[in-house]
Amino acid sequence: MQNIIDRILTDTMLHQGVPVLTYTIHYPNFTTTCSQASATYVNNYYNYQAKQKEDYCRNVLYQQAVEQAMYASDHQFPFNSYEFLSVYTITYNENCVTSLFTDQYTYLGGAHGDTVRDSQTWDFETGNQLKLSDYFPNSKTFTEFIISEINKQITGRENANPSTYFEDFPSLVRGNFSIESFYVTPDGIVIYYQQYDIAPFSTGIPEFFFPFKNCSPIE
Structure with a gap:
């Protein structure tokens, strides 16, 4: 059986005092009665994924948001702050198997945002993903x-x-x-x-x- 702790990376990034990007990244941290080595491997997997997403927000999305905010200001257009939200859902957690999906929502100021989903099903005895x-x-x-x-x-x-x-x-x-x-x-x-x-x-x-x-x- 796995216990899950929700970890979060979040920030509201400003440009000239104006919020242009807010990101919130939820990711799981596991303890297990099955194999601690497997839990460490899985935790490293999600730690890395969360850090990659944060780097994308801070180094790519933020620059895009700043450019859009400056363009809107120069042309007297309204500017809608960008948003990045990554949330996981545990769908199965019994014995040594845990399954989950993560929905990654990105809003770039338009009519609506887009969501991309990925998922994993883990065997905590081996540390491998089930196929x-x-x-x-x-x-x-x-x-x-x-x-x-x-x-x-x-x-x-x-x-x-x-x-x-x-x-x-x-x-x-x-x-x-x-x-x-x-x-x-x-x-x-x-x-x-x-x-x-x-x-x-x-x-x-x-x-x-x-x-x-x-x-x-x-x-």
């Missing part, structure tokens, strides 16, 4: 099964709420499928796509649930 194939042990072509099931789920959603997915979703589902875009819940696996991959912005991040009982299609 999607680990949950489909009886199928060599499990990705074809997943894609077929996702298309069925989308068809049902489209029948209930038309235009929530792009018209050419079957080709987009296949073309944008990522074997790393999944997380685990107590009841099954969730496969997700990024914003705009297969649906309009209004649909958000599309998710597709696979109960554990359906995760071993036998060939």
